[in-house]
Amino acid sequence: MVLALPCPGVGSVPFHLGQGKLLGALFLPVLLQLSVLLLQLPRALLLFFHPGSASQTKTPRAALATWMTDVCFLVTVTLEESVPWTLPETTVSPEQIALGPPPRPAAMSGKSLLLKVILLGDGGVGKSSLMNRYVTNKFDSQAFHTIGVEFLNRDLEVDGRFVTLQIWDTAGQERFKSLRTPFYRGADCCLLTFSVDDRQSFENLSNWQKEFVYYADVKDPEHFPFVVLGNKIDKLERQVSTEEARAWCMENGNYPYLETSAKDDTNVTVAFEEAVRQVLAVEEQLEHCMLGHTIDLHSSSKSGSSCC
Structure with missing residues (x-):
């Protein structure tokens, strides 16, 4: 039996049951990150059993707990989100599964449109909370930092268009860069997110923008739809003013x-x-430009006959 499994950065990959080599390729990023975490285990154990160690930045229990949390969440999130294993309904034949999903509908076709949106920003600015609030209408003040990537879907209607929004939440820590960047490709919009009570997260917006443009292979960065979000306005003490944030948006692309x-x-x-x-505005402009460059074959034939 042949199944089509989604592979980050590649698309649907035909999978014959019994081929262990493909599974190894799919889990290679997980194994690499686990090796990094294993290298950190001796120091975590040292801090746990020898609380008086020099240059200690965390409590012993916190150091070991952080390491164990990273390992557990890395495996859980990667298995459940990065490589979805949900199979189609039994009414779909194996041949249809192997062909992969149907082609994405055109922007103005009137059908439901699948849009991929990426949330980018420093760790702790609230990207996961924004996604969960929007999709599940829940907020967890004790939520852990994202390990790798997560995504959720939501159907909505905007200006008469039915859209399925696929929201990808990425880890903001530098150590997870190799896990998040493969998922940038194919994104229709990028939400650059910072926290209004964290000035460093605001100053890092340019770095996130450049990283996305590079790894997503954006052909026309000047016209790509970026949206900037200043999150956590419920905080009493702000480090970034509204005027300063809007000025940055104007200078970097009028976002x-x-x-x-x-x-x-x-x-x-x-x-x-x-x-x-x-996204819809950009696609409408592209479609308008394509229609403006069409050639009228009837007019050209008439002009040719007059020349004869």
């Missing part, structure tokens, strides 16, 4: 800027709907 709060559910729905509008 839409929205201030959000996943905790209070402020502008969360508006932010994702704005992302959809930006």
Whole structure:
């Protein structure tokens, strides 16, 4: 039997049951990250059994707990989200599965449109909370940092268009760069996110923008739909003003800027709907340009006959 399994950065890969080599390729990123975590185990154990060690930055129990949490969440999230194993309904034949999903509908066809949106930003700015608030309408103040990538889907209607929004939440830590960057390809919009109470997260927006453009292989960065989100406006002490954030957006591409709060559910729905509008606007402009460059064969034939 042949199945089509989604492979990051490659697309659907035909999988014959019994081929262990392909499974090894799919889990190679996981094994690489686990090897890094295993190298950190001796230091975590040292801090745990010898609390008086020099240059200790965490409590012994916190150091060991952090290491164990990284391992568990890396395996769990990668298996459940990065490589989905959900098979189609039994009414679908193996031949249809091997052919992969149907082609993506055109922007103006009137059918439901699948859009891939990437949330980028420093760790701890609230990307996961924004995604969960929008899709599940829940907020968890004790949520762990994302390990690798996660994604959720939501169907919505924007300006009369039915859209399936596929939201990808990425890890903000540098050590997970090799796990997140393969998922940038194929994105229709990027939500650059920072926290208004963390100035460093705001200053790193340019780095996130450049990283996305490079690894997503964006052909026309000047017209790619970016949306900037200033999250955690529920915090009392701000380090980044609204005016400063809007000025950055104007200087770097005239991007839409929205201030959000996943905790209070402020502008969360508006932010994702704005992302959809930006994508639809870009695709409508492209379609208009294509229609403007069509050739009228009837007019050309008449002009040719007059010359004879």
